Amino acid sequence: MTVTNSFTWMIGGPQGSGINSVAENFAKSCIRGGLHIFANIEYHSNIKGEHSYYRLRVESKPPRSHVDWVDLLVALDRETIFGDMNKVHPTHRGHRHEVSPGGGIIYDRSLNLTPESFGRDDIKLFPIPYMDLLVDALKEFGKDKELSKYQVMVNTIALGASLGLADYDFDLATEAIREGFTGRKAALGDLNVSAARHGYDYAKKSFGEDAFPIKLRKQPLTGKRMMIRGVQAVAIAKLKAGCGFQTYYPITPATDESEYLESHQKDYNMIVVQAEDEISAINMATGAAHAGLRSSTSTSGPGFSLMAEGLGWAGITEAPGPVIILYQRAGPATGLPTRTEQADLRFALHAAHGEFPRIIIAPGDVVENYYDTFDAFNYAEHYQVPVILLTDKFLASTYQDVPLFNGDNLKVDRGDIVSDSDLAGATDYRRYRWTELGISPRAIPGQKGGIFWTTGDEHDEYGHITEAADIRIKMMRKRMRKIELAGQVIPDSKKATLHGPSSSRITLVGWGSSKGAILDGMEELKSDGIETNFLQVRFVNPFPTDYVQQVLGSARRKIAIENNYSAQMAGLIREKTGIGMDNTIVKFDGRPFSQNEIYEGVKDIIKNGMKEVTVSHA
Amino acid sequence: MLELKTYRTQVHNDWCPGCGDFGIVNAIQMTLLEMQLEPHRIAIFSGIGCSGKTPHFVNAYGFHTLHGRVLPIATGARLANPGLTVVAVGGDGDGLGIGAGHFVNTGRRNLDFTYVLYDNGVYGLTKGQASPTLPKGVKTKSMPAPAIIERVNPIAMAVASGYTFVARSYALDVRHLKQTLRAAIEHRGSAFVDVLQTCPTYNDINTKEWYGGEDLPVKAPRLYKLEDSGYNGSVVDPSTDEVNAKKGNALVKSFEWGDKIPIGVFLKMEVPTFEDQLALRMPALKDKPFVEQDIYNRDITPLLDELT
Numbered sequence: 001m002t003v004t005n006s007f008t009w010m011i012g013g014p015q016g017s018g019i020n021s022v023a024e025n026f027a028k029s030c031i032r033g034g035l036h037i038f039a040n041i042e043y044h045s046n047i048k049g050e051h052s053y054y055r056l057r058v059e060s061k062p063p064r065s066h067v068d069w070v071d072l073l074v075a076l077d078r079e080t081i082f083g084d085m086n087k088v089h090p091t092h093r094g095h096r097h098e099v100s101p102g103g104g105i106i107y108d109r110s111l112n113l114t115p116e117s118f119g120r121d122d123i124k125l126f127p128i129p130y131m132d133l134l135v136d137a138l139k140e141f142g143k144d145k146e147l148s149k150y151q152v153m154v155n156t157i158a159l160g161a162s163l164g165l166a167d168y169d170f171d172l173a174t175e176a177i178r179e180g181f182t183g184r185k186a187a188l189g190d191l192n193v194s195a196a197r198h199g200y201d202y203a204k205k206s207f208g209e210d211a212f213p214i215k216l217r218k219q220p221l222t223g224k225r226m227m228i229r230g231v232q233a234v235a236i237a238k239l240k241a242g243c244g245f246q247t248y249y250p251i252t253p254a255t256d257e258s259e260y261l262e263s264h265q266k267d268y269n270m271i272v273v274q275a276e277d278e279i280s281a282i283n284m285a286t287g288a289a290h291a292g293l294r295s296s297t298s299t300s301g302p303g304f305s306l307m308a309e310g311l312g313w314a315g316i317t318e319a320p321g322p323v324i325i326l327y328q329r330a331g332p333a334t335g336l337p338t339r340t341e342q343a344d345l346r347f348a349l350h351a352a353h354g355e356f357p358r359i360i361i362a363p364g365d366v367v368e369n370y371y372d373t374f375d376a377f378n379y380a381e382h383y384q385v386p387v388i389l390l391t392d393k394f395l396a397s398t399y400q401d402v403p404l405f406n407g408d409n410l411k412v413d414r415g416d417i418v419s420d421s422d423l424a425g426a427t428d429y430r431r432y433r434w435t436e437l438g439i440s441p442r443a444i445p446g447q448k449g450g451i452f453w454t455t456g457d458e459h460d461e462y463g464h465i466t467e468a469a470d471i472r473i474k475m476m477r478k479r480m481r482k483i484e485l486a487g488q489v490i491p492d493s494k495k496a497t498l499h500g501p502s503s504s505r506i507t508l509v510g511w512g513s514s515k516g517a518i519l520d521g522m523e524e525l526k527s528d529g530i531e532t533n534f535l536q537v538r539f540v541n542p543f544p545t546d547y548v549q550q551v552l553g554s555a556r557r558k559i560a561i562e563n564n565y566s567a568q569m570a571g572l573i574r575e576k577t578g579i580g581m582d583n584t585i586v587k588f589d590g591r592p593f594s595q596n597e598i599y600e601g602v603k604d605i606i607k608n609g610m611k612e613v614t615v616s617h618a
Numbered sequence: 619m620l621e622l623k624t625y626r627t628q629v630h631n632d633w634c635p636g637c638g639d640f641g642i643v644n645a646i647q648m649t650l651l652e653m654q655l656e657p658h659r660i661a662i663f664s665g666i667g668c669s670g671k672t673p674h675f676v677n678a679y680g681f682h683t684l685h686g687r688v689l690p691i692a693t694g695a696r697l698a699n700p701g702l703t704v705v706a707v708g709g710d711g712d713g714l715g716i717g718a719g720h721f722v723n724t725g726r727r728n729l730d731f732t733y734v735l736y737d738n739g740v741y742g743l744t745k746g747q748a749s750p751t752l753p754k755g756v757k758t759k760s761m762p763a764p765a766i767i768e769r770v771n772p773i774a775m776a777v778a779s780g781y782t783f784v785a786r787s788y789a790l791d792v793r794h795l796k797q798t799l800r801a802a803i804e805h806r807g808s809a810f811v812d813v814l815q816t817c818p819t820y821n822d823i824n825t826k827e828w829y830g831g832e833d834l835p836v837k838a839p840r841l842y843k844l845e846d847s848g849y850n851g852s853v854v855d856p857s858t859d860e861v862n863a864k865k866g867n868a869l870v871k872s873f874e875w876g877d878k879i880p881i882g883v884f885l886k887m888e889v890p891t892f893e894d895q896l897a898l899r900m901p902a903l904k905d906k907p908f909v910e911q912d913i914y915n916r917d918i919t920p921l922l923d924e925l926t
Contacts, residue, residue: 224926226925226926239921242913242916244909245697247694265899267920269902269911271698271908276720279687280690280693280720286694287681287691287693287698290691292698292699293908294913295698309684313687404922407918412914445661448656448658450658451680452679453674453682454681455674455682456666464627465671465682
């Protein structure tokens with residue numbers, strides 16, 4: 001039976017073997033052909049040599065998650081197939097068991113593997129003479145003597161073979177490959193196209209048209225689409241929002257965002273500073289915010305731990321920012337430094353001593369990353385609070401194809417800034433003036449008549465230190481009033497969403513990057529006759545208490561789904577609404593939820609009667 | 619008209635009577651007046667401790683930050699608005715203990731600003747513990763036992779970190795301090811001024827009398843002026859070996875401590891600032907600081923098209 005345009009592909013190899021560029025070229029050529037992709041990488045904290053793999057899912061309709069099976073596995077090395085179980089300290093058993101029945105494995109013929117060694121009689125084997133084909137490709141350019149220099153290009157041979165087996169339009173791949181090599185590198189583009197062509201032709205010729213049951217066919221394009229990942233969506237939103245100052249200290253997986261910004265800083269006049277540590281990073285950003293610039297910093301858990309102190313200073317001094325992007329990864333300490341987790345919800349909510357207002361938003365996908373980041377700058381300046389965008393490694397590094405962002409309805413709101421004319425002749429400007437709403441009009445340092453003081457000590461309206469009990473009470477109320485206000489002003493539609501029919505007997509509850517897997521899992525459940533809906537909580541603070549109470553108050557079975565050990569959001573919901581979850585599905589192996597894990601988890605609960613389910617396909 | 623009181627606030631000053639901090643804050647105010655800098659174009663930043671209260675006494679934009687974090691916060695504000703004259707102040711514990719990493723890395727950037735270190739050898743506000751500049755073996759009256767670890771050398775650290783103006787002065791010599799602060803503020807680049815200072819409450823070793831050399835066999839002030847001794851720390855041509863030679867001289871001088879302690883300018887050189895380097899990358903900033911750039915009409919379509 002032939003399947004068309006529903007395909008999962010995986011390429012694995014040692015870190016440094018170029019699996020990223022190959023997978024991204026494949027993805028791009030699919031998008032150019034009107035298909036839709038979801039592509040995510042898993043890699044080790046290592047520069048060269050350790051096993052990493054890239055997963056690409058191609059569908060006729062946009063996929064929002066990955067699945068745990070592989071239709072076609074491309075192995076650049078033996079370890080990708082069999083794992084490293086022969087080592088003294090083994091870490092994984094390879095991917096051969098993940099290949100779907102009827103699927104196949106592309107591997108290097110020179111490994112001389114016997115079919116029996118795969119331990120599977122339900123899959124197809126596609127041995128390819130990687131090196132011979134590469135030499136042939138290089139010969140066309142007179143480069144075959146420099147084989148060692150071009151050895152990495154076996155990845156492109158394998159890509160070509162994959163395209164050949166899926167019988168996809170080769171011209172689309174040519175285009176995608178060439179785009180990666182511009183200017184002086186253009187010749188390398190031709191070389192790579194030739195390598196892909198050799199793989200393509202070899203696969204078709206040696207294995208025949210029907211060797212592989214899944215085919216990819218071009219579809220009509222549905223408008224212009226981009227291939228974008230979370231860090232890019234955040235970075236572009238920062239540029240759109242008029243952010244002028246970004247600080248960072250190198251850390252996985254946040255650094256990509258800062259590097260993207262630095263590479264575009266010239267066109268947007270944005271300062272990007274690599275600070276000496278995250279303490280400095282947040283404080284520089286807060287200093288810039290106080291000085292009138294929209295500012296931000298990006299980090300992951302270990303860096304955010306260092307930022308706690310600075311967060312408190314931003315809070316008590318009512319700085320108009322910064323916006324902090326927290327790309328969660330598996331902790332604590334160094335944890336699993338290149339793997340994902342949603343375990344910093346409580347930490348973001350409570351980081352730093354004392355009580356002060358902060359806004360925390362947890363976008364669910366690349367598109368929400370963009371809009372929520374843009375809004376974050378408006379909130380920071382409007383309410384004069386630090387804003388934390390709680391996202392994660394998975395969303396940061398995952399590619400999806402989406403329509404181009406439309407920026408027309410996005411408006412910069414800088415909040416209440418005193419004008420020079422307001423200040424003309426003024427002798428009594430008070431930076432922390434009591435107001436009904438708690439927000440004091442702010443001056444920008446440099447403005448005549450706007451001189452103010454600010455301090456991390458409790459302070460009076462002028463910003464001078466005080467320990468007076470009555471002023472303390474007023475100032476605490478003033479600051480905390482702002483978060484109440486934000487809760488009233490920001491519409492529920494931005495804070496939480498109920499996906500699916502409100503009458504469903506089962507309500508899934510989740511937040512952040514698991515949105516895609518939950519939505520796709522719901523469809524799989526539905527095709528199995530199980531109807532569910534999904535409450536996505538997008539605002540952690542101010543919490544959409546009324547809305548969540550209203551949805552969950554009438555829900556029957558409530559299942560929390562979280563990429564952490566203790567179901568932190570479930571706890572927060574109970575705290576805010578008094579409503580407890582009936583079941584939990586958690587995952588804390590450092591890997592993101594797949595579509596099928598949502599399906600399997602829900603089935604375990606409703607068919608097998610399990611109360612708490614932990615899923616993992618590691 | 620600008621006068622001394624223009625730079626003063628009405629905030630009650632709660633430093634101990636006789637505190638060296640008074641000399642420093644007075645000298646700062648006098649220097650700003652001498653330079654005829656308008657208060658709204660000045661921003662004073664401080665860390666935590668007695669010195670941390672300084673901004674509240676100066677009529678200028680004032681930022682009383684966190685313990686040890688004065689330099690990052692001042693850096694962010696200065697980069698956002700290079701129209702501001704930025705003076706950061708802090709104690710020796712603040713700058714060289716908890717904030718030592720920031721001290722080093724701020725020097726590397728050569729931001730155009732001034733950092734004034736209130737150097738009295740003790741943590742005053744927490745009641746007199748040894749600070750990073752207290753020499754080994756010294757026991758002040760509030761310490762249970764003498765310090766058993768070595769002191770840091772602020773001047774040598776500043777030279778090694780890349781500050782391009784490195785000087786020392788004395789809180790009780792307001793004339794010298796004023797002159798040094800002015801040179802520091804006028805310097806284009808990161809200026810560091812180590813201000814030796816008495817703490818009459820907790821440091822009963824490095825007292826006014828001690829600095830005056832009253833304990834010496836032949837009574838003579840311990841402090842002497844570098845320029846009077848023929849020392850010249852100014853680099854004329856920073857593109858030559860002169861830089862290393864002058865830094866070497868400064869380092870050697872910086873270790874002079876005891877009966878004779880040098881004050882004055884140890885090193886001064888003009889090289890491109892951090893702001894200059896950023897303007898090379900972003901030429902639009904030559905005309906307009908970041909804070910005045912238009913942020914309402916940024917066109918991101920080229921970035922989106924790149925991804926199609």
